[in-house]
Amino acid sequence: MVNTVFSDEIINPTELKKNQRRWLDKARKQPVTIKFGDSGLAIVDRELIKNLYAEKHYAELLIKYCQETGNSITAKSSVFPWTASLPDEDKQEFRNEFFTAFVKAIQTNNWTELEELLEDWKATAEVWENPENVEALMTKEESEEYITLEPRRK
């Protein structure tokens, strides 16, 4: 299965040396494997490898997080220990958003959104660790209770 999905062309080092340009061009579209003794070395587009690594990394996080929390949203997580500070409702929302962002990233090969999502949730959890900060955000002010900042003149 893995070999089929990889769908590489296998050549030997002499062939690569003879038609270097051709094989490098080809490797941009699909992997080219050079037989090297008993093993093989692949030439693969860097973006493809980057995506595969990101996919593996986040899949591992997601699976571990699922294993740790199971059906209990209140269970502690060593993958995302900061989720412990979130209220239960926010924990559920984090879980939903994380799953959705992961699926979207796999489909689009864009991992930035998922990375930012995790940063955002971590920052939010840090707010919940600081009662003074929570109180500041929870306090409702009327617009006239705000103080306008006068730009400093240099």
Added chain:
Amino acid sequence: MSPEENRDIYEIRFSRRAEKGWKTLEENIPEATEKCLHFLMFTPLDRLASGGKIKKMKGTFSKFLQYDVTDNARIQYWVDKDCRIVYVKYAGPHP
């Protein structure tokens, strides 16, 4: 500042609590607060322009954005885009 720049500028308003925190930050880290102020005045919603300093708060606090002034200081605010006003709710230390 040119009149053209002035037209696009955001007004910045602080809650009383945030203003106190902001003044402390200004005294201790003037350069970083100046940079933060510039960001709030011109591009308070632009994550890319912030160079990784902005976070979007989530869940209960989803209305707010956070700007990391330094590793140890941050502000949280929300933006009224139509009126071009930035409301700073918290300015203070990072735990």
